[in-house]
Amino acid sequence: MIIEIGHYALVLALATALVVSTVPVIGARRRDAAMMARAPVASLTMLALVFLAFGALTWAYVASDFSLRNVWENSHSLMPLVYKVSGVWGNHEGSMLLWLLILVFFSGLVALFGRNLPDTLRANVLAVQAWIATAVMLFILLTSNPFLRLNPAPAEGQDLNPVLQDPGLAVHPPLLYLGYVGFSVCFSFAGAALID
Numbered sequence: 001m002i003i004e005i006g007h008y009a010l011v012l013a014l015a016t017a018l019v020v021s022t023v024p025v026i027g028a029r030r031r032d033a034a035m036m037a038r039a040p041v042a043s044l045t046m047l048a049l050v051f052l053a054f055g056a057l058t059w060a061y062v063a064s065d066f067s068l069r070n071v072w073e074n075s076h077s078l079m080p081l082v083y084k085v086s087g088v089w090g091n092h093e094g095s096m097l098l099w100l101l102i103l104v105f106f107s108g109l110v111a112l113f114g115r116n117l118p119d120t121l122r123a124n125v126l127a128v129q130a131w132i133a134t135a136v137m138l139f140i141l142l143t144s145n146p147f148l149r150l151n152p153a154p155a156e157g158q159d160l161n162p163v164l165q166d167p168g169l170a171v172h173p174p175l176l177y178l179g180y181v182g183f184s185v186c187f188s189f190a191g192a193a194l195i196d
Contacts, residue, residue, distance in 0.1 A: 003068055006056025007147035010097075013049035013104075014137040016042050020130035024123035025195065036123035040111035043126050046133065047108040054101045057146050058088050067153035070094060070146045076159040086170035087160045093146035095173060100136045102174075102181045107133065110185060124192030125185075132184055 020042045027035025060068045061084045064077040074091045075084055089098040107129040114122045140146070163169070 002056050002059055003065065003147055003149070006053040006060075007145075009049045009052040009056070010137065010141065010147070013046050013053065014134065014141065016046040016049060017130045017134040017137060020046060021127050021134055025127045028120040028123045028127075028196070031120070033119060036119045039123045039126040040114075043104070043107045043111040043130070046130070047104045050097075050101050050104045053147075054088075054097055057094060057097060058085060061085065061088050064157065065153075066155070066157050067149055067151070068146075069148045069150050072150055072154050072157045074160050075157040077156060079160060079165075082167070082170055083160055083165050086164070089173045090160050090164045090169075093140070093144045096136065096140050096144050097146055098173060099177055099181055100133065100140065102177045103129070103133055103136060103184055106182055106185050110188075120196055121189075121192055124195045125188045128188035128191040128195075129184065132188070 020039055023042075024036050024039035027033070027038070057068075057070070059065075060071050061075055062081065064071065064075060064084070066072045066075075070091060070093050071087075074094070075087045079087070088094045107126060110122065110125055110129065114125070117125070
């Protein structure tokens with residue numbers, strides 16, 4: 001049931017991203033404060049939903065839920081906890097979900113700490129961030145869904161790639177993504193300035 005909640009949270013996050021990518025831009029054009037005010041709230045909602053989806057996938061790894069194809073392909077019940085957790089992003093599907101989580105995390109930071117920005121700029125920045133998030137979510141849901149089930153569920157997983165079972169490689173992807181996915185905020189500010 002937790003897996004389905006995570007999957008539906010990701011679908012709801014996509015719907016929220018579609019709202020954030022359109023309503024604030026229209027509000028900025030019309031100088032409608034109520035429409036622009038939707039952007040921070042919806043961005044934080046999107047962050048919460050993606051966090052829920054990522055948490056559901058992480059739970060599946062920690063609990064060794066091999067009914068999930070992603071867990072079966074990249075984990076094993078006897079793996080140490082640190083490698084079960086790092087197994088979440090030790091594959092394409094989970095890595096994309098981590099990428100999305102960091103992307104919407106930076107959107108949430110702009111929503112929380114961008115109160116001193118002009119309303120139109122903040123609305124447009126969050127909309128551009130949502131455009132990127134929409135593209136990533138569509139890619140995940142349509143081509144790289146980490147929530148696909150196996151029926152019947154295997155008794156044991158195939159194990160994580162031995163090359164990835166290293167403490168340095170366990171922390172490498174999150175740190176790397178913080179750096180280069182974080183630059184999406186710079187892109188969003190530039191894009192918002194061009195829109196405005």
